[in-house]
Amino acid sequence: MKPIIGLMATCPRETALKEVSVPSIARQIRLPDALVIVSDRYDLSVSTLKELKATAPLLGIHSLSNTRIPGAAGAWNTGLDYIHQRWPDAYIAILDDDDAWDADHLTTCINAAAKAKWPDAVVSGLRMNCEGALISRTPPLTLSIDDFLIGNPGWQGSNTFVNINRLLEAGGFTDGLTSCNDRDLAIRMLSLHGVSITFTGKFTSTWNLNASPDSLSQAGPQKCKALKKFLTLHGHRMTADVRQGFMTRCRKLFGVSEADLT
DSSP states (O other): OOOEEEEEEESOOHHHIIIIIHHHHHTOSSOOSEEEEEESSSOOOHHHHHHHHHHSTTSOEEEEEOOSSSSHHHHHHHHHHHHHHHOTTOEEEEOOTTOEEOTTHHHHHHHHHHHTTSOSEEEEEEEEEETTEEEOOOOOSOOOHHHHHHOOSSOOGGGOEEEHHHHHHTTOSOTTOOSOHHHHHHHHHHTSTTOOEEEEEEEEEEEEETSOTTOTTOOGGGHHHHHHHHHHHHGGGOOHHHHHHHHHHIIIIIOOOTGGGO
8 A cells, every 4th residue: 555645735824724624634534644734935833733733633744844936836846855755655645725625535546546556646526616606517537638738627736646756757846837737737747658547536525716815826916927837838739729728718717818928
């Protein structure tokens, strides 16, 4: 059985950590072997860290500070460096600090991984909760690079469950990318030679959409900058139809035109 290490980037948003994300980790049927929390802007307070450890007394919590470029990507990469030194063949299970895992999330993922003979990634369903209302979607059962060039079909931060060696082989996260981190990583993971991915077909985590406007990867005024960088990184992969789909989504969801990205 491979180790599972939880990874979380945070501002830190201490209330969300104490009330939402860490309690959901503490309720896991199969606890992660450790939880690495990487603070981006300032360190977790001593009192909050003490509360988190009391919430999950059986869980080893490692509190780090981002040593890379500020932002979610840098924080995650700081955590990956730390984890790889200590658990070199672990599965990384990411949870955003305001999201939550169902109690069977890690059990479902590791059982699917064992059944599929330890693939590079396990993708489960991530339900969307927008201000208390669940948005209908279907758990992914297949994924392609084109899916992520246009948008995101359902592999995001809080349902990321990947082998750390393959994640690092893909280059980790892109330091300085303020949004689209999930899509950027998925494209590079799917581009790996011989990549293997299995799907649970089951919702086991919840994305609390728009719950925290100060998210490290929040869209906001940085979205146009992130989309422009994403286009620079991956535009060469796009066919004319895919590029049109990408731009249509940019206009519809973010009010960003093609002229804004040139």
